[in-house]
Amino acid sequence: MSLQQKKEEPEIPTASMADIAFLLIVFFMLTTVFSANKGMEHILPPKEENDDVVDPQEAVYIQIFPSGQFTMDQTSYYIDDVEKVYEYVNSKVQVNAKKPIIVDANPEARYGDMVAILDQLKLLSAELKQDLAITIPTPEERELYQQMRQ
Template identity: 80%
Template sequence: MKIQPKKEEPEIPTASMADIAFLLIVFFMLTTVFSANKGMEHILPPPDENPDQTEPDDAIYIRIFPSGQFTMDATSYLIEDVEKVYDYVNAKVQVNAKKPIIVDANPEARYGDMVAVLDQLKILSVDMKRELAITIPTPEERAMYQRMQQ
């Protein structure tokens, strides 16, 4: 009787497949470049050792609403008239160069409306060749300014 040798089926060795997959995952994690979204850049002024004491009513208060309107010192404008920010703030800053400008955007307001106002202030800053004192209020400051406006 003749014994026939067992014929083995060819197969792909998968014992090291998990190791290879792990190494590929580690490789891709280490070589992937994550891009961070950059928002608007603000250059903060250096700390002033002798800050000027200004009253809150001395500031220019610009409030932006969700309805596409904004107010400058209680005078209402449509966002299409955003160029008036330049003229109004220019006239006020010519009198007092360190007059603070408060830009209070309602959380429901469109982002583009706030950017349009800030663009006008940036253009004015470039034309005047000096930095303007622009600030965005905290919720506590916002409540204080709104009480003062009433």
């Protein structure tokens, strides 16, 4: 009687395949560099010890609406006239260089409208070679400013 040996088919051992896949996933997660989206650079002015106190009523208040309009000190303009921001703020800053500029964008307003206004302010800041006191209010500050304006 002859015993027949079973021929074993060659195969790749897959018992540790899940472990290898897991280690590869962990390796790629740890070594991948995630790109961070950079927003607009906004450099805050340095804190000075003897800050002149400016009455909030004297601040330039720019309010941006979802309809494509904005107001500067309660005078209404369309976003197509964004160059008026440069002219108006320039005239106000010539009188008082530390005059705060409040840019209040409605949450439903287009992002591009706010960027266009901030671009005009940055252009003015570069031309005057001084940092402007630009501020974007929090919701609490927004309510306070609107109460003061009424």
